[in-house]
Amino acid sequence: MKQKMIKTGLASALALVAGMGAAQAQSDLVIGMQLEPPHLDPTSAAAGAIDQVTYSNIFEGLTRFGPDGSVNAGLAESWDISDDGLVYTFHLHDGVSFHDGSALDAGDVKFSLDRARGEDSTNAQKGLFAGIEAVEVVEPLTVKITLAQPDGNFLFNLAWGDAVIVAAESIEDIKTNPVGTGAFEFSDWVQGDRIEITRNEDYWGTPAKLESATFKFISDPTAAFAAMMAEDIDAFSGFPAPENLPQFDADPRFKVLVGSTEGETILSTNNAQPPFDNVKVREAMAHAIDRQAIIDGAMFGYGTPIGTHFAPHHPDYVDLTDQSAYDPDLARSLLSEAGYGDGFSTTLKLPPPSYARRGGEIIAAQLREVGIETEITNLEWPQWLEQVFRGKDFGLTVISHTEPLDIGIYANPDYYFQYDNPEFQELMDDLQVESDPQARSEMLKKAQRIIAGDYVNGFLFQLPALGVAKTGVQGLWKNSPTQAIDLTGVSWAE
Amino acid sequence: MTLRAGITVLAQGRSLLPGAALTLLFAGAAVLSLLWTPYDITELDIANKIQSPSAAHPLGTDHFGRDILSMIMVGARTSIAVALVAVGIGMGLGVPLGLAAAARKGSLLDEVIMRGNDLVFAFPSLLIAIMITAVFGASAVNAIIAIGIFNIPVFARLTRSGALSLWTRDYVLAARVAGKNAARISVEHILPNVTNLLIVQGTIQFSLGILAEAGLSYVGLGAQPPIPSWGRMLADSQTMISLAPHMAIFPGMAILLTVLGLNLMGDGLRDLLDPRLRRTGR
Numbered sequence: 001m002k003q004k005m006i007k008t009g010l011a012s013a014l015a016l017v018a019g020m021g022a023a024q025a026q027s028d029l030v031i032g033m034q035l036e037p038p039h040l041d042p043t044s045a046a047a048g049a050i051d052q053v054t055y056s057n058i059f060e061g062l063t064r065f066g067p068d069g070s071v072n073a074g075l076a077e078s079w080d081i082s083d084d085g086l087v088y089t090f091h092l093h094d095g096v097s098f099h100d101g102s103a104l105d106a107g108d109v110k111f112s113l114d115r116a117r118g119e120d121s122t123n124a125q126k127g128l129f130a131g132i133e134a135v136e137v138v139e140p141l142t143v144k145i146t147l148a149q150p151d152g153n154f155l156f157n158l159a160w161g162d163a164v165i166v167a168a169e170s171i172e173d174i175k176t177n178p179v180g181t182g183a184f185e186f187s188d189w190v191q192g193d194r195i196e197i198t199r200n201e202d203y204w205g206t207p208a209k210l211e212s213a214t215f216k217f218i219s220d221p222t223a224a225f226a227a228m229m230a231e232d233i234d235a236f237s238g239f240p241a242p243e244n245l246p247q248f249d250a251d252p253r254f255k256v257l258v259g260s261t262e263g264e265t266i267l268s269t270n271n272a273q274p275p276f277d278n279v280k281v282r283e284a285m286a287h288a289i290d291r292q293a294i295i296d297g298a299m300f301g302y303g304t305p306i307g308t309h310f311a312p313h314h315p316d317y318v319d320l321t322d323q324s325a326y327d328p329d330l331a332r333s334l335l336s337e338a339g340y341g342d343g344f345s346t347t348l349k350l351p352p353p354s355y356a357r358r359g360g361e362i363i364a365a366q367l368r369e370v371g372i373e374t375e376i377t378n379l380e381w382p383q384w385l386e387q388v389f390r391g392k393d394f395g396l397t398v399i400s401h402t403e404p405l406d407i408g409i410y411a412n413p414d415y416y417f418q419y420d421n422p423e424f425q426e427l428m429d430d431l432q433v434e435s436d437p438q439a440r441s442e443m444l445k446k447a448q449r450i451i452a453g454d455y456v457n458g459f460l461f462q463l464p465a466l467g468v469a470k471t472g473v474q475g476l477w478k479n480s481p482t483q484a485i486d487l488t489g490v491s492w493a494e
Numbered sequence: 495m496t497l498r499a500g501i502t503v504l505a506q507g508r509s510l511l512p513g514a515a516l517t518l519l520f521a522g523a524a525v526l527s528l529l530w531t532p533y534d535i536t537e538l539d540i541a542n543k544i545q546s547p548s549a550a551h552p553l554g555t556d557h558f559g560r561d562i563l564s565m566i567m568v569g570a571r572t573s574i575a576v577a578l579v580a581v582g583i584g585m586g587l588g589v590p591l592g593l594a595a596a597a598r599k600g601s602l603l604d605e606v607i608m609r610g611n612d613l614v615f616a617f618p619s620l621l622i623a624i625m626i627t628a629v630f631g632a633s634a635v636n637a638i639i640a641i642g643i644f645n646i647p648v649f650a651r652l653t654r655s656g657a658l659s660l661w662t663r664d665y666v667l668a669a670r671v672a673g674k675n676a677a678r679i680s681v682e683h684i685l686p687n688v689t690n691l692l693i694v695q696g697t698i699q700f701s702l703g704i705l706a707e708a709g710l711s712y713v714g715l716g717a718q719p720p721i722p723s724w725g726r727m728l729a730d731s732q733t734m735i736s737l738a739p740h741m742a743i744f745p746g747m748a749i750l751l752t753v754l755g756l757n758l759m760g761d762g763l764r765d766l767l768d769p770r771l772r773r774t775g776r
């Protein structure tokens with residue numbers, strides 16, 4: 001009798017819990033991501049995690065990226081471009097307000113852009129704004145931007161997370177309390193654990209379907225797998241362990257989203273450090289590397305081989321993988337030609353992601369085959385940024401460059417891999433002012449060929465966007481045209 | 495009578511023999527790996543990755559297609575080398591310190607040495623080892639130093655306590671009367687009589703050293719790739735545990751059995767060498 005009562009009690013408690021779960025599931029989403037942002041100001045740091053949390057959710061720009069990488073209208077509902085391509089007049093949406101209630105006007109746009117391109121700006125992508133000569137407020141909702149030279153990429157540049165519109169009133173606390181115009185507003189940040197955002201009920205555009213969302217930071221791949229399997233989280237963006245994906249795929253509770261990112265994964269080579277200043281040595285390394293083995297071994301088959309620093313899904317991509325095809329014999333003879341017949345040894349510094357750690361071990365074994373000994377050092381992110389990215393104290397490293405259309409980094413001789421080719425720099429300067437699409441396309445193709453021909457870095461593969469979600473979650477971006485986890489269109493299936 | 499004596503000897507040796515056998519098995523594997531392994535572990539064979547145990551690969555292959563048996567054999571070398579040198583550091587510095595402290599019991603020297611040891615003891619050893627490797631960089635050498643430092647107080651205390659009881663013995667008194675100085679007495683009369691203690695403790699510390707090395711490698715602070723290490727094999731297998739349990743089971747078993755073997759051997763040696771614990775028989 002007593003047992004029966006307990007059973008009934010249990011059953012009703014269970015039903016209650018289940019009912020609550022179902023009710024919550026309709027409007028709330030917990031999404032896992034691997035890295036926690038250092039702060040929440042996308043306009044003053046390079047960390048991709050900041051954009052992932054804030055892009056489109058909290059902050060918006062004049063233009064915005066769509067899920068396919070296209071550039072769409074954002075806070076600017078329309079714009080006029082002068083015939084000489086120098087003056088852009090943006091017409092802002094009416095009735096847009098920041099989360100603190102203040103209205104968006106042309107002054108905020110001027111403030112944001114002037115702040116981003118200012119002398120003391122810490123914007124990670126200052127190059128995006130380099131062409132701007134002046135930003136003028138014409139009317140409360142009209143802003144005029146004058147460029148020094150025509151820039152065919154200007155609308156694309158403004159869609160970046162680094163170019164979002166912020167307000168002067170709330171700029172002080174932006175790193176811990178970001179106030180934007182997006183469909184979600186920031187509500188809580190438990191350091192080391194999660195960031196919560198809630199729906200902006202006064203949003204100017206199509207309101208978000210989710211009432212609230214939580215970004216949960218799980219850096220350990222095993223913990224991510226366990227949290228997903230236990231259904232503690234509803235989705236995971238950038239799932240760190242590709243070896244687990246077949247298991248999710250086979251499980252009817254989950255779906256696997258395999259897309260592509262803008263991340264060119266490369267064996268970054270210190271071009272200023274001997275022997276890598278010798279193009280023959282770099283060519284030899286390019287032929288010593290078996291891309292398919294790296295993709296199979298490090299990424300469990302996910303990833304597209306690349307032969308240059310360009311995304312394969314881009315219409316201007318040139319497939320140059322054959323130019324650096326796997327050929328260890330050729331690599332050995334090239335090394336002899338370069339005077340390194342007996343090989344040499346160098347350092348291989350690896351950041352934490354598994355593509356780098358595992359890929360690095362595979363590359364080390366492949367280089368050893370042709371006589372190049374590497375000393376592997378595994379680094380945490382801050383050490384990697386300090387030693388490799390800022391200190392340029394490395395021989396080789398494995399890293400994915402996740403910014404869209406970032407071939408321009410090869411024109412900067414001070415960039416950490418220190419490639420210095422005046423011909424390429426000139427080409428990039430010309431590209432900057434070219435607005436004819438046909439000519440631009442030709443120039444981009446030429447640029448890809450130059451860096452592939454100089455074997456600047458070992459071009460490995462395009463990093464896949466690997467996501468896992470519960471079957472009922474709809475509207476997550478499959479591809480990652482920019483570093484974003486855009487939740488504005490996400491909903492649960494009825 | 496003889497039968498009973500034989501049974502007693504066997505019963506006493508019940509932990510020594512299996513312990514020594516297990517230890518020898520892994521030590522043998524480590525030595526053998528210097529000359530021969532079933533496969534070359536520096537060559538990756540991605541096409542054959544994550545294979546379950548088979549005739550070709552008795553313990554299967556890992557995520558790079560390397561033979562796990564070969565990895566465990568070479569990994570034994572890493573573990574044993576790290577633990578051996580670490581115990582060597584501990585003994586080499588700890589024993590002289592302990593002898594000196596005992597010889598000058600109650601003096602300032604004694605106080606300084608023993609309080610210094612207490613200081614080292616006060617810190618959780620693995621945590622400090624992580625700190626040392628984090629500051630000076632992750633490598634097998636730094637792991638050895640970190641583990642070695644924490645062996646020093648163990649041996650210093652043991653030596654001191656063993657030596658203190660010996661200093662009251664008549665033969666030590668005789669040596670003193672004969673005019674030998676404290677240093678000579680420590681080396682000629684005390685040290686030989688604490689050797690038994692040291693051997694037993696050395697075995698235990700050796701097994702702890704192997705555990706510590708595995709722990710440090712597991713968090714990525716021990717031997718760096720491509721040098722195989724049991725701890726890192728476990729870490730590598732972590733995300734694949736449901737996919738390929740053999741990748742975790744075999745290195746885990748290697749750690750377990752080696753540590754078990756060393757502990758059993760330590761117990762057995764103590765029974766054999768320590769007269770106070772030796773059973774007199776029924």
